[in-house]
Amino acid sequence: MAESSGARVVQLSGIRNACQDCSLFQLCLPVSLGAADVEMLDNIVERRKPMARGAHLYRAGDEFVSIYAVRAGALKTYAISADGEEQVTGFHLPGEIVGLDAISRGTHPCYAVALETTSLCEIPFVTLEDLAGKVPGLQHQLLRIMSQEIFGDNEMLNAVARRSAEERLVIALLSFSSRFGARGLSPVRFRLPMSRGDLSNYLGLAPETMSRLFRRLQDQGLLRSEGKEVHLTDLSAMRVMAGQVPDTACERTHRG
Amino acid sequence: MAESSGARVVQLSGIRNACQDCSLFQLCLPVSLGAADVEMLDNIVERRKPMARGAHLYRAGDEFVSIYAVRAGALKTYAISADGEEQVTGFHLPGEIVGLDAISRGTHPCYAVALETTSLCEIPFVTLEDLAGKVPGLQHQLLRIMSQEIFGDNEMLNAVARRSAEERLVIALLSFSSRFGARGLSPVRFRLPMSRGDLSNYLGLAPETMSRLFRRLQDQGLLRSEGKEVHLTDLSAMRVMAGQVPDTACERTHRG
DNA sequence: CGTAATTTTGACGCGCGTCAAAGCTTGTGG
DNA sequence: CCACAAGCTTTGACGCGCGTCAAAATTACG
Numbered sequence: 001m002a003e004s005s006g007a008r009v010v011q012l013s014g015i016r017n018a019c020q021d022c023s024l025f026q027l028c029l030p031v032s033l034g035a036a037d038v039e040m041l042d043n044i045v046e047r048r049k050p051m052a053r054g055a056h057l058y059r060a061g062d063e064f065v066s067i068y069a070v071r072a073g074a075l076k077t078y079a080i081s082a083d084g085e086e087q088v089t090g091f092h093l094p095g096e097i098v099g100l101d102a103i104s105r106g107t108h109p110c111y112a113v114a115l116e117t118t119s120l121c122e123i124p125f126v127t128l129e130d131l132a133g134k135v136p137g138l139q140h141q142l143l144r145i146m147s148q149e150i151f152g153d154n155e156m157l158n159a160v161a162r163r164s165a166e167e168r169l170v171i172a173l174l175s176f177s178s179r180f181g182a183r184g185l186s187p188v189r190f191r192l193p194m195s196r197g198d199l200s201n202y203l204g205l206a207p208e209t210m211s212r213l214f215r216r217l218q219d220q221g222l223l224r225s226e227g228k229e230v231h232l233t234d235l236s237a238m239r240v241m242a243g244q245v246p247d248t249a250c251e252r253t254h255r256g
Numbered sequence: 257m258a259e260s261s262g263a264r265v266v267q268l269s270g271i272r273n274a275c276q277d278c279s280l281f282q283l284c285l286p287v288s289l290g291a292a293d294v295e296m297l298d299n300i301v302e303r304r305k306p307m308a309r310g311a312h313l314y315r316a317g318d319e320f321v322s323i324y325a326v327r328a329g330a331l332k333t334y335a336i337s338a339d340g341e342e343q344v345t346g347f348h349l350p351g352e353i354v355g356l357d358a359i360s361r362g363t364h365p366c367y368a369v370a371l372e373t374t375s376l377c378e379i380p381f382v383t384l385e386d387l388a389g390k391v392p393g394l395q396h397q398l399l400r401i402m403s404q405e406i407f408g409d410n411e412m413l414n415a416v417a418r419r420s421a422e423e424r425l426v427i428a429l430l431s432f433s434s435r436f437g438a439r440g441l442s443p444v445r446f447r448l449p450m451s452r453g454d455l456s457n458y459l460g461l462a463p464e465t466m467s468r469l470f471r472r473l474q475d476q477g478l479l480r481s482e483g484k485e486v487h488l489t490d491l492s493a494m495r496v497m498a499g500q501v502p503d504t505a506c507e508r509t510h511r512g
Numbered sequence: 513c514g515t516a517a518t519t520t521t522g523a524c525g526c527g528c529g530t531c532a533a534a535g536c537t538t539g540t541g542g
Numbered sequence: 543c544c545a546c547a548a549g550c551t552t553t554g555a556c557g558c559g560c561g562t563c564a565a566a567a568t569t570a571c572g
Contacts, residue, residue, distance in 0.1 A: 079414065081414075081499050082499040082500065082501060083499060087414050087418065089410050089413070089414060090410070100403055100406055101403060101406045101407040101410060102403070103399055103400055103402075103403030104400045104401070104403040104404040104407055105407070109407055109410075110410075129392070129395065129396060129399070130392075132395065133388075133389055133390075133392050133395055136385070136386075136389050139385065139388065139389055139395065140385060142399070143359055143385070143398070143399075143402065144359055144360045145360070146359075146399065146402040146403065146406065147356055147357060147358070147359030147360040147402065148360035149406050150356055150357045150402065150405050150406055150409060151357040151360055151361070151365055153406060153409035153410060153413060154345050154346070154357060154365075154366075154409060156413060157345070157409060157412055157413045157416060158335065158337075158343050158345060160413060160416065160417040161416045161417070161459065161460030162343065162460035164559075164560090165559075165560065195517095195518070195519090196518075196519065197517095197518070197519085203417070204417030204418035205560080205561090206560070206561050206562075207518085207519075207520095208519090208520080208521085208560090208561080208562085209559090209560060209561075210519090211519060211520055211521080212520085212521085212560090215520085215521095227519095227569080243337055243338040243339060244338065245338060420527075420528090421527075421528065451550070451551090452550075452551065452552095453550070453551085461528080461529090462528070462529050462530075463550085463551075463552095464528090464529080464530085464551090464552080464553085465527090465528060465529075466551090467551060467552050467553080468528090468552085468553085470551095470552095471552085471553095483537085483551095
């Protein structure tokens with residue numbers, strides 16, 4: 001998958017930089033950044049020591065300084081609601097970028113915490129912005145990523161607002177599937193980095209409901225799961241359930 | 257409200273341009289754009305003939321060329337799901353910008369239709385991007401707006417995912433309140449540009465539920481509504497219900 | 513190996529979606 | 543200016559999905 005645009009990968013892999021290890025995948029890969037541009041980008045990126053599980057990258061209210069690219073591990077972002085409840089707002093896997101929601105106010109609107117041992121690249125935002133002004137390709141790419149985020153959020157909003165609990169879970173699993181797949185990992189067999197509780201919170205469901213759903217999907221033969229390991233055994237059926245496919249008279253398990 | 261930063265308003269009002277009539281409010285106002293910059297921006301903006309209610313600005317799949325600023329009227333954006341259902345993804349009021357979700361794919365992911373007679377400014381994106389490369393303030397502002405959008409979407413996702421129907425409606429009403437308020441209109445008395453059906457669809461509720469909710473909120477003395485006219489009579493109580501305020505031992509109508 | 517956190521299971525009730533039908537607008541043509 | 547049709551909005555009755563409470567089983571971690 002990551003191999004698809006051969007020429008550029010070769011170009012990038014000549015540089016021992018942040019892009020090579022996939023962390024700036026989103027910023028570098030899909031667009032017209034020359035090797036020199038990538039090197040400039042690499043120069044402003046700061047590596048950070050790996051974070052331990054449970055450590056916070058930033059907290060709500062912290063001053064916004066940098067955005068971060070996940071190199072390995074995983075983060076969750078969450079807010080604390082007025083009544084003190086934790087509300088999980090997102091999960092961030094390797095190759096993805098965190099902190100874009102802080103640009104507008106200058107402070108982070110949510111917390112970011114490591115779900116497992118996690119290493120990151122820090123990208124100071126003023127520097128990135130400055131560089132983007134000089135490198136049109138980078139500016140475009142930055143806008144693309146943010147647009148992507150808006151689009152994805154809208155999708156998720158749709159997904160979560162009007163679908164049943166089962167559909168929500170299926171949609172979330174397919175999302176992880178394609179995100180792992182996009183990084184060259186298996187799209188059908190992976191390890192969820194978050195607890196069931198975090199996942200249910202994210203989807204706006206009770207943990208008990210999640211548990212029952214996993215069992216039901218397993219009984220329907222759509223997946224096998226033990227602990228955090230998940231094996232999706234019928235992607236196309238799941239896509240039909242998620243409404244990601246026109247459903248041309250395939251047999252549906254329910255509501256046919 | 258719009259009067260708050262006196263110097264800049266004077267500066268802008270000297271120019272007979274798109275900013276003066278509020279349509280590029282988001283791009284111009286809150287940041288360090290000089291008069292010359294604003295004039296350059298104004299030059300790339302194209303006015304368009306007002307659109308009739310029901311007319312489409314763009315459709316899903318259309319090539320992405322421009323983003324649009326609403327000058328007057330209102331738009332709704334929606335997608336058609338795999339099973340043919342319309343899914344309302346957003347409403348866009350004067351001063352707001354539409355089309356940002358199309359940047360990443362190069363095609364519009366949803367439909368945009370006028371809810372009433374609506375006039376717009378068209379901003380060709382390649383030109384805007386080019387200009388943003390030359391005017392750092394504009395680039396920053398563009399990123400700010402997109403970040404704002406991401407933040408707002410996340411909020412909405414939170415709102416809609418785990419709140420009751422009543423809370424969803426209250427949150428939506430407060431959102432309109434502050435958006436109208438930010439444009440100098442009354443934050444407590446306004447006309448909703450969309451039908452109840454569109455609003456319920458947006459919030460992931462049945463129209464019947466919406467109807468019952470409006471009645472209930474009215475019975476609780478939180479608002480008065482007739483048709484699309486809405487009068488919010490107890491903003492602070494609504495904020496408490498929406499969880500936008502710590503709720504320091506105020507009397508709550510329910511669940512105390 | 514022990515304690516705490518997480519996940520699972522079951523029972524139960526309520527919120528809200530669904531179906532059905534009655535008002536109420538809105539627009540159009542005579 | 544009124545009549546009629548096609549939406550919208552409202553109201554009521556009913557049932558199911560999923561949240562909640564409670565407790566057991568399992569896992570994680572020091």
